[in-house]
Amino acid sequence: MPSPMTFTDPRLKALDGFHVEIDEATQRADIILDRPPYNIVSMPQRDQFRLVFEALDEDERVRVIVIRALGEHFSSGGNIKGFMEASPEHVSKLAWNIASPTRCTKPVIAANRGYCFGVGFELSLACDFRIVTDTTQYALPEQKLGQIPGSGGSARLQMMVGITRTKDIVMRSKRISAQQAFDWGIATEKVADADLEKATDALVAELLTFSPMAQRTAKKLLNDSEDSTLSIAIELEGHCYSRLRQSHDFKEGVEAFHEKRKPAFKGC
Known part of the structure; x- marks a missing residue:
């Protein structure tokens, strides 16, 4: 059975908006966003994401990492007010923190349902696999705030779908349906909403069969x-x-x- 993970790093004594579970039997760690209904990501939470991925990368009990969320939405994005309160130096590190799934040497799966906007989408793009459901919607809506994506979203998306589609998505704050995401190669797999957990479990089990x-x-x-x-x-x-x-x-x-x-x- 999964058990809560504790960390020695004092910066991770109180996780902000998420928790971590480890199932040693399946060599799996789950990073679970737990601020429903929209799982808004705070500024401190971004720093903690990086530290947690680094800790899990060193943990010999873990072979595969899953990032998922409680409730019907993965994440509607970041805490808007937090951007105005953070220093320019802190904001400049956003992309480095959110890129931590990519730097992690272990396979990382994003299990996405419902809204997956802003940093929620950018964090998912930094993962190796993205499983979506019928309810999933991806978006980078920063243009509506007079901003641009700041955590690697537009750059990663352009590598996946090309400049024409990326301009359409970023410059018009356009939403991407689950079917479009799958057809365009953003999503690895598309399943019924009720099957997200089963599909995630199956992918974890498959990855564990390899060296x-x-x-x-x-x-x-x-x-x-x-x-x-x-x-x-x-x-x-x-x-x-x-x-x-x-x-x-x-x-x-x-x-x-x-x-x-x-x-x-x-x-x-």
Whole structure:
């Protein structure tokens, strides 16, 4: 059964608007937004997200991380008043904090239902997998406030869907339906609203069948080569392949294949 996670870092003694659970049996950690109905994200919460992802990245009990929310909405975005109260220096760190799922070496899944706006969308874009439901709506509505996305949203979205669609979404504060998100390659999977938890559990279980080392390597390679030239991406892939060639997990995978059994990966 999942149990609440406690942290030694004094900055994480009182989590603001979310909590963390670990299920050692499934090697899974859940970051759960718990400020319903809209799960508005505060400024301190952004800093804590970064610290929590860094802690979970070092936790040997955890193989896969899920970020989800209580209630019918993932998050309607950030605390608007908080932007005016934060210093320019603090605001300049927004993108670094929200990029923590990308920097995390472990697979990160965003389970999105209902509103997923502003920083809620940006945080989800920084994850490796996004599962949406029929009720999910994505948006970057900052233009309505006389602002632009400040936590990497427009940049990540442009890499996924191109400049034309990104301008349409950002410059018109346009909402993206779950079906559009899936069709455009933003969402990994689209399911019925009642099936979100089941689909998330299934993806976690699938990811656990692979080598932890191969998963970490694949994630870093794909992130590092996303905006590189083809020749550099191929070169990096070759080096990563060569490194994994020496691993126990690769040897185990090959032997299991020939012996027609499931591999027992150890992550080394």
